[in-house]
Amino acid sequence: MRFHRFVDPKDLPNFIMDEKVTILVTGGSGMLGYALQRVVKVEKRPNEEWIFINSKDGDLRDINQTRKVIEKYMPTHVLHLASAVSGMFRNIKFNSDVLLTNQSINTNVYQVCKDIKVKKLISCLSTCIYPDNVTYPITESMLHNGAPHITSIGYSFSKRMLDVMNRCYRMQYGCNFLSVIPTNLYGPNDNFSLEDAHVIPGLIHKVHRCKKEDTPLIVWGTGKPLRQFIFSYDLAKLMIWAIREYNDEENIFFSVDEDDEISIKELVEIVVEESGFKGDVVFDETKTDGQYKKTVSTAKMRQFLPDFKFTPIREGIRETIRWFEENYETART
Amino acid sequence: MEEKMTVLVTGGSGMLGYALQKVIKEKKRPGEEWIFIGSKDADLREIDETRTIFEKHMPTHVIHLAAIVGGVFKNMKNTCDILLTNQKINLNVYQVCKEIKVKKLISCLSTCVYPDKITYPITESMLHDGPPHPSNFGYSFAKRSIDAMNKCYRWQYGCPFVSVIPTSIYGPNDIFSVEDAHVIPGLINKVRMCKRANTPLVVWGTGKPLRQFIFSYDLAQLVIWAIREYDEEDNIFLSVDEKDEISIRELVEVIVEEYGFKGEVVFDDTKTDGQYKKTVSTAKLRKYLPDFKFTPIREGIRETIRWFEDNYDIART
Numbered sequence: 001m002r003f004h005r006f007v008d009p010k011d012l013p014n015f016i017m018d019e020k021v022t023i024l025v026t027g028g029s030g031m032l033g034y035a036l037q038r039v040v041k042v043e044k045r046p047n048e049e050w051i052f053i054n055s056k057d058g059d060l061r062d063i064n065q066t067r068k069v070i071e072k073y074m075p076t077h078v079l080h081l082a083s084a085v086s087g088m089f090r091n092i093k094f095n096s097d098v099l100l101t102n103q104s105i106n107t108n109v110y111q112v113c114k115d116i117k118v119k120k121l122i123s124c125l126s127t128c129i130y131p132d133n134v135t136y137p138i139t140e141s142m143l144h145n146g147a148p149h150i151t152s153i154g155y156s157f158s159k160r161m162l163d164v165m166n167r168c169y170r171m172q173y174g175c176n177f178l179s180v181i182p183t184n185l186y187g188p189n190d191n192f193s194l195e196d197a198h199v200i201p202g203l204i205h206k207v208h209r210c211k212k213e214d215t216p217l218i219v220w221g222t223g224k225p226l227r228q229f230i231f232s233y234d235l236a237k238l239m240i241w242a243i244r245e246y247n248d249e250e251n252i253f254f255s256v257d258e259d260d261e262i263s264i265k266e267l268v269e270i271v272v273e274e275s276g277f278k279g280d281v282v283f284d285e286t287k288t289d290g291q292y293k294k295t296v297s298t299a300k301m302r303q304f305l306p307d308f309k310f311t312p313i314r315e316g317i318r319e320t321i322r323w324f325e326e327n328y329e330t331a332r333t
Numbered sequence: 334m335e336e337k338m339t340v341l342v343t344g345g346s347g348m349l350g351y352a353l354q355k356v357i358k359e360k361k362r363p364g365e366e367w368i369f370i371g372s373k374d375a376d377l378r379e380i381d382e383t384r385t386i387f388e389k390h391m392p393t394h395v396i397h398l399a400a401i402v403g404g405v406f407k408n409m410k411n412t413c414d415i416l417l418t419n420q421k422i423n424l425n426v427y428q429v430c431k432e433i434k435v436k437k438l439i440s441c442l443s444t445c446v447y448p449d450k451i452t453y454p455i456t457e458s459m460l461h462d463g464p465p466h467p468s469n470f471g472y473s474f475a476k477r478s479i480d481a482m483n484k485c486y487r488w489q490y491g492c493p494f495v496s497v498i499p500t501s502i503y504g505p506n507d508i509f510s511v512e513d514a515h516v517i518p519g520l521i522n523k524v525r526m527c528k529r530a531n532t533p534l535v536v537w538g539t540g541k542p543l544r545q546f547i548f549s550y551d552l553a554q555l556v557i558w559a560i561r562e563y564d565e566e567d568n569i570f571l572s573v574d575e576k577d578e579i580s581i582r583e584l585v586e587v588i589v590e591e592y593g594f595k596g597e598v599v600f601d602d603t604k605t606d607g608q609y610k611k612t613v614s615t616a617k618l619r620k621y622l623p624d625f626k627f628t629p630i631r632e633g634i635r636e637t638i639r640w641f642e643d644n645y646d647i648a649r650t
Contacts (some may be wrong), residue, residue, distance in 0.1 A: 096489035099481060103424065107417065147461035150484075157481040164416065164474040171470075172413035 021048045023243060024073050026060060026109060027081030028052025032124070032182075034189035035232035036079070036239065043240060051075070054082070061101060066108040067115075074116060077243050080109050080123040084155070095154030102158035110165050114175050122242055125163065125181040125251065127296050129156040137258060137295040140181065140251045163251065170249065180242050183255035183296050186316065187232025188323035191332045200229060200317065203268060204324055205333060207275045216280035217272065220287035223265030228255045228296055231316035241305070255296045256310045267313075274318045338365045340560060341390050343377060343426060344398030345369025349441070349499075351506035352549035353396070353556065360557060368392070372399075378418060383425040387433060394560050397426050397440040402472070402508075409468055416471030420478060427482050431492050439560055442480065442498040442568065444613050446473035454575060454612040457498065457568045480568065487566060497559050500572035500613050503633065504549025505640035508649045517546060517634065520585060521641055522650060524592045533597035534589065537604035540582030545572045545613055548633035558622065573627045574615045584630075591635045 027033055033052055040050045051073050058069030060082055070078075084101040106123070113121045130138055131146025143163055148156030162179055169175040186200035194205055203219075210217045238254045246252065265283070272281060301308075311319075324331055344350055350369055357367050368390050375386035377399050387395075401418050423440070430438045447455055448463030460480055465473030479496055486492040503517035511522050520536075527534045555571045563569065582600070589598060618625075628636075641648055 093489055096482075096485040099485045100424070100428075103420070103478075107420065111417075144461075144464035146463065153481055154485045157478065161474065161478065164470070165413075168413035168416045168471045171409075172411060 019047060021045075021077060022073060022075045023048060023050050023077045023079065024070065024075035025050065025052045025079045025081060027054065027083060029054040030081060031185065031187055031190045031232050032081055032235060032239070035187055035236035039233055039236040039240065043237070060105040060108055063108045063111065066105075067112050070109075070112045071116065076119045078109070078113055078118050078121045079239060079243055080106075080121060082109070083124075083158075095152070097154070099154035099158050102155070103161065106158065106162055106165065110169060110177065113177070114169060114173060119176060120243065121175070121177045122239070122246075123162045123166075123177075123179050125159050125179045127181055127183045127253065127255070127294075128152075129159045136293055137297040139297045140253055140300060143251070166251075178246075178249060179251045180239060180246075181251050181253045182235050183228045183230050183253065185232055185235060186229055187320050188327075189331075190232075190320070192324060193333050199227070199264070200267070200271070200320070201324075203271045204275070204317075204321055207271050207277050208324065208328075210279055211275060211277045214279065216282055217268075217277065218282050218284055219264070219268055220284050221264065221289040222285050223268060223283050224263060225289050225291065226261040226263050226293050226295075227267075228258070228261050228294075229267075229313060229316075230255055231311045231313075231319075233316075233319075234310050238301075238305075238308070246304070250300075252300050252304075253296050253298060254301060255298055257298045257302070258295050260310065260313075261293070261295065262313055270314050270317050271321070274314065274321050336364065338362075338394055338561075339390060339392045340365065340367045340394045340396065341387065341392035342367065342369045342396045342398060344371065344400060346371035346373075347398060347402075348502060348504055348507045348549050349398055349552060349556070352504055352553035356550055356553040356557065360554070377422040377425055380425045380428065384429050384432070387429045391433060393436045395426070395430055395435050395438045396556060396560055397423075397438060399426070400441075400475075412469075412471035414471075416475050419472070419475035423475065423479055423482065427486060427494065430494070431486060431490060436493060437560060437564075438492070438494045439556070439563075440479050440483075440494075440496050441556075442476045442496045444498060444500045444570065444572070444611070445469060446476040453610055454614040456614045457570055457617060460568070483566075483568075493564075495563070495566065496568045497556060497563075498568050498570045499552050500545045500547050500570065502549055502552055503546055504637050505644075506648075507549075507637070509641060510650050516544070516581070517584070517588075517637070518641075520588050521592070521634075521638055524588055524594050525641070525645075527596055528592060528594045531596065533599050534585070534594065535599045535601055536581070536585055537601050538581065538606040539602050540585060540600050541580055542606050542608065543578040543580050543610050543612075544584075545575070545578050545611075546584075546630060546633075547572055548628040548630075548636075550633075550636075551627050555618075555622075555625070563621070569617050569621075570613050570615060571618060572613045572615055574619070575612050577627065577630075578610070578612065579630055587631050587634050588638070591631065591638050 025033060025036060037052055053069055058065040060066045082105055084098045129148050132149050133146050134142055166177040166179055169177050190201040191197050192201040192205040207217055235254055342350060342353060354369055370386060375382040377383050399422055401415050446465050447460060449466040450463055451459055483494045483496060486494050501515060507518040509518040509522040511519055524534055552571055
């Protein structure tokens with residue numbers, strides 16, 4: 001009796017092990033780019049060539065420069081991370097710059113990737129561009145089910161348009177373009193500016209200041225809201241997995257599970273302990289909390305990677321604080 | 334009123350451009366100059382050509398109508414090109430309008446880019462409350478991006494950019510292709526064909542769904558009002574009221590009568606109807622223009638049929 005094992009093409013890696021693969025990463029000097037560079041050093045396969053580019057290599061807002069830099073390397077795969085500085089997205093005043101910058105970068109990169117027929121283009125969305133008023137946990141398909149948060153419409157809309165372009169390019173030209181969607185990201189080489197940083201880097205910098213100046217740490221809100229955070233090195237591993245093996249047309253969330261949501265209060269405690277801050281911690285409850293839970297579903301991710309282990313948040317924060325302390329002079333503050 | 338106003342209309346050779354040209358012949362005010370440009374004058378996909386043509390005329394006001402539009406099938410097949418081309422045109426026009434500091438830029442959205450699954454009647458603010466119908470995905474997002482740009486340019490640069498949102502438009506100089514046209518022009522062309530070929534007219538669906546239609550000359554009058562006097566930040570629907578919704582069946586009857594078609598009319602019930610009602614709210618429009626009178630649909634269709642017959646050879650079919 002002969003047994004034929006049926007292999008679903010979807011389960012096959014999208015390249016033969018010894019076929020050469022050239023992976024170009026745009027936005028290579030950001031937080032995620034930094035993490036990718038470090039993880040790739042360890043996880044690179046013999047048939048892979050990884051190239052990281054940033055604005056110094058070419059201004060992606062210009063189609064000619066985009067074409068030049070991408071054609072220089074002729075990648076088979078592209079990880080598109082380049083975008084307008086994320087800190088600005090919080091400021092209602094910069095909506096136009098962010099929208100227009102991201103639109104031209106994205107349009108150019110997509111155009112060239114189609115022209116040189118890349119085998120896969122993965123861009124990065126973010127859970128923060130999902131609709132404000134929606135039921136939780138959110139699933140990937142809810143992206144267009146409501147308006148994004150209005151004060152960051154420039155950023156959110158330009159990111160949503162990546163999803164639109166994925167679909168349109170796929171529908172009309174069969175291009176293998178898709179997106180991954182990380183939740184709140186933290187790690188080394190983040191933007192730690194006190195005005196426009198996200199929760200974790202903002203806290204880390206604030207605690208650093210309060211420690212130096214011997215002042216109490218004041219945190220806005222009650223500390224009760226729960227959030228999911230993903231450490232940049234974990235996200236880098238997942239992105240490497242995606243560029244190698246994720247072949248679904250639909251987007252996928254990358255996040256720790258709902259079980260690992262952490263309250264802002266717990267987060268503060270960890271940052272305080274890992275920073276060695278001994279001063280007072282005060283929660284200013286007169287300030288609004290924001291939503292209690294904004295849970296993102298990891299059902300899809302777990303379908304593919306049931307055993308993926310995330311870095312425990314204490315460890316991730318410790319690593320981030322250490323990087324921040326060592327690189328304070330050059331960090332984005 | 335004494336201040337000179339130079340109004341530049343992009344997409345000036347389309348259906349709405351045609352209507353605007355006819356209406357403005359009578360309604361132009363002293364001190365107003367109206368310039369209509371089409372793709373022959375400049376390729377708005379190119380930033381340099383866009384800048385050249387705008388700087389040539391230095392408009393104080395811009396009505397931006399230029400776009401690639403398609404019917405259902407064209408939209409689906411060319412969804413990527415439609416998205417990218419319209420994005421490019423819009424980005425260029427907005428960029429140049431900011432540079433030359435226009436006093437007002439009005440662009441056109443469409444009720445068809447609103448969410449597919451939503452509660453009715455729809456109001457202007459619901460634009461992003463759900464995905465558009467999949468058949469015009471690329472087109473819809475290019476249009477929705479205009480709304481995002483209006484807000485972003487206004488908040489960052491104080492640019493007075495806004496959109497008007499017509500419901501289904503019909504009138505002379507439309508695209509009358511039977512496969513690709515919208516309801517009214519498609520029916521008009523179909524009836525003409527059936528009349529000549531002496532065949533029955535077959536209409537898909539039960540004829541029960543209700544829709545709001547706006548005659549292009551009425552829309553032109555409203556767009557002229559808007560460029561002169563509408564100063565709000567938020568978009569505004571331009572449509573007949575809910576009470577003037579018309580069923581597809583009634584519409585067919587009007588067209589058949591106005592065309593003098595004597596043959597059989599058959600409703601193919603096996604084909605889907607689409608949504609029963611897609612009512613658009615005119616509350617905002619009526620707040621500003623409580624007395625505006627729309628052309629009765631029979632009259633608008635009569636005018637459209639006459640144009641179609643007179644211009645059959647050059648009509649877009």
